[in-house]
Amino acid sequence: xxxxxxxxxxxxxxxxLVGGSLAVTNLVPxxxxxxxxxxxxSSYPAVSAxxxxxxxxxxxxxxxxxxxxxxAVISAFEKAYxxxxxxxxxxxxxxxxxxxxNVIKTSRPPDVIQLRTTSLARxxxxxxxxxxxxxxxxxxxxxxxxxxxGDTADWKGRKWSIPFNLDQxxxxxxxxxxxxxxxxxxxxxxxxxxxxxxxxKKNNISAIWIGNRDRWHAPYMVEYLILRLGGVKTWKGLADxxxxxxxPEVVAAFEKFADWLxxxxxxxxxxAYDITDLYPYWTSDQIGMCGPCGPWAFENAKLAGRDADYFxxxxxxxxxxxxxxxxxxxxxISKNAPHPEEAKLLLDFLGSKEAQQIFMDITNIPMAxxxxxxxxxxxxxxxxxxxxxxxxxxxxxxxxxxxxxxSVAQPAIQEFVADPTPATIAKVTxxxxxxxxxxxxxx
Amino acid sequence: MEKKGYFQAMQDWHTxxxxxxxxxxxxxxxxxxxxxTSILVGYLLMLPTxxxxxxxxxxxxxxxxxxxxxxxxxxxxxxxxxGLANYRTLLFEDPYFWNAVKNTLIWSAMYVTIPVVIGLVAxxxxxxxxxxxxxxxxxxxxxxAISFAVxxxxxxxxxxxxxxxxxxxxxxxxxxxxxxxxxxxxxFVLPAINIASSWVHVGFALVVFLAGxxxxxxxxxxxxxxxxxxxxxxxxxxxxxxxRPAFTVVLxxxxxxxxxxxxxxxxxxxxxxxxxxxxxxxxxxxxxFLEHQAGMASAVGIIMFLLAAAGGILYVxxxxxxxxxx
Numbered sequence: 003x004x005x006x007x008x009x010x011x012x013x014x015x016x017x018x019l020v021g022g023s024l025a026v027t028n029l030v031p032x033x034x035x036x037x038x039x040x041x042x043x044s045s046y047p048a049v050s051a052x053x054x055x056x057x058x059x060x061x062x063x064x065x066x067x068x069x070x071x072x073x074a075v076i077s078a079f080e081k082a083y084x085x086x087x088x089x090x091x092x093x094x095x096x097x098x099x100x101x102x103x104n105v106i107k108t109s110r111p112p113d114v115i116q117l118r119t120t121s122l123a124r125x126x127x128x129x130x131x132x133x134x135x136x137x138x139x140x141x142x143x144x145x146x147x148x149x150x151x152g153d154t155a156d157w158k159g160r161k162w163s164i165p166f167n168l169d170q171x172x173x174x175x176x177x178x179x180x181x182x183x184x185x186x187x188x189x190x191x192x193x194x195x196x197x198x199x200x201x202x203k204k205n206n207i208s209a210i211w212i213g214n215r216d217r218w219h220a221p222y223m224v225e226y227l228i229l230r231l232g233g234v235k236t237w238k239g240l241a242d243x244x245x246x247x248x249x250p251e252v253v254a255a256f257e258k259f260a261d262w263l264x265x266x267x268x269x270x271x272x273x274a275y276d277i278t279d280l281y282p283y284w285t286s287d288q289i290g291m292c293g294p295c296g297p298w299a300f301e302n303a304k305l306a307g308r309d310a311d312y313f314x315x316x317x318x319x320x321x322x323x324x325x326x327x328x329x330x331x332x333x334x335i336s337k338n339a340p341h342p343e344e345a346k347l348l349l350d351f352l353g354s355k356e357a358q359q360i361f362m363d364i365t366n367i368p369m370a371x372x373x374x375x376x377x378x379x380x381x382x383x384x385x386x387x388x389x390x391x392x393x394x395x396x397x398x399x400x401x402x403x404x405x406x407x408x409s410v411a412q413p414a415i416q417e418f419v420a421d422p423t424p425a426t427i428a429k430v431t432x433x434x435x436x437x438x439x440x441x442x443x444x445x
Numbered sequence: 446m447e448k449k450g451y452f453q454a455m456q457d458w459h460t461x462x463x464x465x466x467x468x469x470x471x472x473x474x475x476x477x478x479x480x481x482t483s484i485l486v487g488y489l490l491m492l493p494t495x496x497x498x499x500x501x502x503x504x505x506x507x508x509x510x511x512x513x514x515x516x517x518x519x520x521x522x523x524x525x526x527x528g529l530a531n532y533r534t535l536l537f538e539d540p541y542f543w544n545a546v547k548n549t550l551i552w553s554a555m556y557v558t559i560p561v562v563i564g565l566v567a568x569x570x571x572x573x574x575x576x577x578x579x580x581x582x583x584x585x586x587x588x589x590a591i592s593f594a595v596x597x598x599x600x601x602x603x604x605x606x607x608x609x610x611x612x613x614x615x616x617x618x619x620x621x622x623x624x625x626x627x628x629x630x631x632x633f634v635l636p637a638i639n640i641a642s643s644w645v646h647v648g649f650a651l652v653v654f655l656a657g658x659x660x661x662x663x664x665x666x667x668x669x670x671x672x673x674x675x676x677x678x679x680x681x682x683x684x685x686x687x688x689r690p691a692f693t694v695v696l697x698x699x700x701x702x703x704x705x706x707x708x709x710x711x712x713x714x715x716x717x718x719x720x721x722x723x724x725x726x727x728x729x730x731x732x733x734f735l736e737h738q739a740g741m742a743s744a745v746g747i748i749m750f751l752l753a754a755a756g757g758i759l760y761v762x763x764x765x766x767x768x769x770x771x
Contacts, residue, residue, distance in 0.1 A: 099734045107520055125737050129520035215628070217717060273718040274606045274629035283607075409735040417719030420629065 113345035165330030165370035174293030188313035213277035227255035260422035406441035519739030556703035564650025586648030600641035657691030
C-alpha cells in the first residue's frame, strides 16, 4: 500500500486554506444575510425597522405594574415619533447598581439611562459621562413643569436629569377599619404615635413593621427620626459633612428608635425579613402598621383587598414642619449617546404630562410633573401627590448621603436594630461618622 | 445487531481514540517535520488557548493590579496615583477588611469540611455495595446541577423565621425553643449559609471518594482483616491514607470555590446582619459598586487572588509530590 506523504508546504497550505475558510464563513453569512435583508425590505416602501432611527433606553422598571407603565409610555412615544424606534432594556434595580456604571462608560452607552441613586449620578457627572441639559431646562421651562422636584436634578449648579415618578416615603400606612375598631386616630406628634404603638402592643398585635433584610428599610426610620428630632438642618448637615453622626440630636434619634424596639413595638427579627415577606402579616392584621413605607404599601394592601391610608410621619411637637422623604426616579442622557437628538426627544417626552399621565394611570404611582391629573386616583394617592408637590422634602437615605456614609450606615443600622443598646448606638454612630470624615479627607 | 453496554461502548471509543493518536504520531513522523518545526507546530497549537487565557485572565488581572495603585471611582479615567496606599489602608486601617478576611477563613474551613465529611461517610457506606447504589449516587449528585441562585432561594425559604421548614419542624417536635431567625443571627448566619451552599458538593465528593475506594485492591483490606484490624482501624490506617489523591481533588476544588463565593451570600443576607456574613467577595462588591472605590476594591481583588493562589500552589505541589511518590 502506498503511503501518502504530506509535505510541509502542503500541510501549511491546507492549514491556511482551512483557517481562511473558517474566517470567511464566519463573516460572509452575516454580510450575505444583511444584503439579502436589505434587498428584501427595499421591495417594501413602508417604513421598516431598519430605516427607523433608534434610541436606546435603559431603565429599572422590571416588575409589574411599572413595566406595563413604561411599555405604554414607549408605545405612546413611538406613536408620536413614528420615525424613531425605542430599544428598551429593563434591568432589575439592584443589578442596575452594577450594570449601569459599566455600560455608561462604554463607547456605545445607552442614549437615555436611569441613574437612580444620587451618588452614582454625581460620580457619573464628575466623570464626564452624563449630558448637561441645563439649556433644555431653560428652553422648555422644566422648572415650572416639575416645581421644587426639579432641584433633584441639580449638581454643581447645572441640570443633569429629569424627574419621572416619585419614590416616596410619605409616612406610616394603616388600615382605616382597624383604626376605627380600636378607636384610634392618625397621630400628628410622636407622643400620639407612641400611644398608638402601645395600644397595639396591649392588644398583642405587633404595632409596626420594618423589613430590613436588604438593609434599606430601617435607615428610613432613622432618617425620619433625625428629621423630627434634629430638623432638616441636621439631616442636610449629615449629607454635606457640617453635622456629625455623633451629635446629640442624631444620637437622640437612635435612642428613640431603640426605645421603641426595646418596648417590642416592632414585628420581631426585622433583619430576617424582606418587605415582601411581611405584607401578608400586615394585611391579615397580625401587624398594625407599615412604616415608614412608600406607595408600594398601598399597592399591596389593594391587592389583598384592604383599604389602606397613611399619615405623614408625626412631628416632635405641634407646629413643627412636616418634612417628607421624596425623591424622583430620574432619567439622564449619556454624554456619548450614539443618538443624542433622538435621546433629547425621548427625555422631553418622558418628562411630559402625557407620558407621566400614562404611567400613573397604569401604576398609581405619584409622578413628578405637576400638571398630571390625579383626580381619578384613590384618595391616599392624591394626598401623597399633594404632599410631595407642596410640603418641604429631603431625598432618601441612599440618595442624599455620601456613599461612604450609607454603605457603612446600612450594616451598622442592621447591627443596631439587632442589639439596640447605648453601647451599640455609640459604636454605630462613631463608625458612620468616621467613614464620613475619611471620605471628606479623601475629597 | 448486538446491543452494546455503556462500558463496552466506552471501551470501543477508547480503542478508536488510541489508534487515532498512534496514527497521528506515525503521520507526524511521515510528515518529516524537523524537531524545530515540530516544536513550532506545538506552540502554534497551544497559541489559541494561551491567547484566550492571556486575553480573559492575565490582561484583566494586570489591569486590576494597575488600578489598585490608584484612587479611582470606577468611572473616571485613572488619574490619582496613590502607590501602595490602598493596600496600606486595607491592611492597617480598615477593620471591615479584616472582618471579611476572618469570615472568609471561617467560611472556607466549613465549606471544605462539610462535603468532605459527608461525602466520605456516604462513599464508605456505598462502597459496601449495598443495593440501590446508583439511586443514592443520583440523589446526592443531582444538587450539583442546580444553580447557586436557586439553591439560595430554596434555603432562604427553609430558613424563614416564621414559615420556614426548619423552624416549623422544630416547633412540630416541641423543640420550638431552638427555632432561630437563622439569617438574622450573628451567631448562626455564617454556618446557616454555609450549609445551604456546601451541601451541593456532597455528590461530587462522594463520586470522587467512591472512585478512590474502588481503586484500592481488595487484598489490602483482606490482609488487614486477617491481621485482626477493626473496621475503624482499616478506615483510619488503610483507606484514608490511600484516598489521599481523592482528598486532594475534593479539597482543592471546594477550597477554590469557597474563596470565590458570592451569589449565595448576596442573595440571602448581602453580608448581614451587620457584617456577620461579609466575606471578601461581598466586601469587594460593596467597595466597587456601593462606595465607588474601585481602586481600593482592586487591591482587595489582588489580595483575594494571592490568597487563592497560595492555596492553589499548595494544592499543585501536593499533587506533584503524590505523583512522584506514586
